[in-house]
Amino acid sequence: MSYRDRLQERLDQTGRPLRVGLVGAGQMGRGFAAQLLRMPGISLSAVFDVQRERAVDALGQAGITPSSAHDTETAAVAIENGESVALEGLDDLGLLPLDVVVEATGVPDVAVNVAIQALSAGINVATLTVEADVTVGRYLAKLAQESGAIYSVCRGDEPVETKILVDYARDLNFEVICAGKGKNNPLDRYANPETLAERAATKGMNPKMLTSFVDGSKAMIEMASLANTTGLGVSKRGMHGPPSTVPTLHETFALVEDGGLLDRPGVVDYCTGPVAPGVFVVIRTHDPYVHHEMTYLQMGDGPYFALYRPYHLASIEAPLTVYEMVLDKRASLTSEHWTAEVGAETKKALKAGERIDGIGGMTVRGLIDPAEDFAAANGVPLGVLAGAVLKHDVPVDHLLTYDDVELVESSAIVKMRRIQESMDKDTPVPTLDELRTLLAG
Known part of the structure; x- marks a missing residue:
């Protein structure tokens, strides 16, 4: 039976549509939303964006007029009543009655925060930000297993x-x-x-x-x-x-x-x-x-x-992951192994004190490496470098190492990467609740 038929069958059996939340109303998010709502039994119940008007526009593009709800409590009621909400903040995402959250921001630090909130609430989470998965995907897969929810990279890429x-x-x-x-x-x-x-x-x-x-x-x-x-x-x-x-x-x-x-x-x-x-x-x-x-x-x-x-088909195929999660109870892609890393090579000579602007910026480009070689070189992952400061001058085409930079240790993805690097050691790995406390600090 096709996913279309199974979604209709689910709607007939449960009496309510599958409630999906979308984080990020940019190009990828809008493409996802447009395709998702072509299927029966699906509701785009919440759209989150740092600019609320973009979330409103994304819903409007899909033919939906959002509820006026702005806070978590009224938003939850609106969703239960079959309405859709447009929100800015992510702090209470896990308190909303959603079945799946799709993260489409392209920002690794935001992606991991969304994943942690959703998994902590037992909500399935699908990400279009592969940059986060190649940085801490092994740890995210472990946290998903603990939560009983499903974490996955999206179809289409x-x-x-x-x-x-x-x-x-x-x-x-x-x-x-x-x-x-x-x-x-x-x-x-x-x-x-x-x-x-x-x-x-x-x-x-x-x-x-x-x-x-x-x-x-x-x-x-x-x-x-x-x-x-x-x-x-x-x-x-x-x-x-x-x-x-x-x-x-x-x-x-x-x-x-x-x-x-x-x-x-x-x-x-x-x-x-x-x-x-x-x-x-x-x-x-x-x-x-x-x-x-x-x-x-x-x-x-x-x-x-x-x-x-x-x-x-990029975001056009991404809804297939939502269907797999809910109907087949499986992820489309998780990091079951760890054979590759993505480090950062400088695009130009950089001076001590200069700040790394991250993926797609002026300073560095990604460079894949066998995981063992990367560890031996003390390489620093591209995904944790946004905002990092150079400790000393480095030449062009230089593979950055942990010795070269001061990371933004307060960022979620840096903290999680530190934990992932300890997973093969005797150090206990924080649970979801412990991780949330750590990130809140």
């Missing part, structure tokens, strides 16, 4: 859609050689919001978001997420990122001894060229008859073959 191909290949007992994505934008490792301002304006995009795509940060983050959910490794620091085409993927990402560029199987990577906006998995079989069948089915000459999905 490359990590989840590629994971589905990896699972498919493994279920068919193929050897996964490489999994990855096509990169849309030509790579410019030194791009910044100023150099991309005009281009961003023509696209109607936030310049920092566009910068994160162009400088490669987003590709690093997405492929680290894919590695951490599948257990695949990283091809090399920064990945190869070669040019390729759909017909030649199986040649590009073959092993070196077979004419490709990989020194070992079972890794993540990306390519430039007309593969974008699709995702792929390069597989291999040694079975003569399976090889014959795949060739007969016009999948190539083998023993390497490429499985390819020519699109990912």
Whole structure:
């Protein structure tokens, strides 16, 4: 039975729609809201944004006039009565009668705060901020297990859609050689919001978001997420990122001894060229008859073959995670492994006392690294660097370490990263209640 039919069946059985809250009414949030409400049995019960008028606009775009409720108590009553609310503050999010909260801010520190509040209240939480998951996703998965609610990265972005191909290949007992994505934008490792301002304006995009795509940060983050959910490794620091085409993927990402560029199987990577906006998995079989069948089915000459999905639909597909959570009681993507990290490499020489402006900014770009190598180098994750101050001068193209920066230790994501780094030690890991107390302090 389709999700559409099952949602209608749920509505008929329970007598009330599935209540969804949305945090962040920007481009991604609005796309999510527009698609979500095309399904039966769904209510966009609350929209939160630092600018309440944006939350009102997001509801209005979906054909909803929000209640006048501004405080938690009246908002809860309005939701129970089938109305929708537009709110600014997040402090009492967990007190609202919501079934799922979808976080779409793109700000890692906000993303983890939303996740903690929702999980503490037993509310399922889905995030579009993959940057947070590649920083503290292992700890978030543990907290979700403790809470009994579900935490997940949303469908629609490359990590989840590629994971589905990896699972498919493994279920068919193929050897996964490489999994990855096509990169849309030509790579410019030194791009910044100023150099991309005009281009961003023509696209109607936030310049920092566009910068994160162009400088490669987003590709690093997405492929680290894919590695951490599948257990695949990283091809090399920064990945190869070669040019390729759909017909030649199986040649590009073959092993070196077979004419490709990989020194070992079972890794993540990306390519430039007309593969974008699709995702792929390069597989291999040694079975003569399976090889014959795949060739007969016009999948190539083998023993390497490429499985390819020519699109990912971003926030348009994100509602699928909500349906999976509620109807199938499962997450679309969590970090079940921790094989990859995303560090930060400087885009220019920086002086002592300068402040790091984070993902998509003027100062640093993301750089994927095998987790063991990253730890050995004392690398500092990109996701905790917003607002950090340089302790000393560093040159351009320098991989930042904990020795280079003073972090904003009061931020939620920094505190949670410190905890995650202690998870393999004998140090007790804070429970949800203990974490909330820690973050409140």
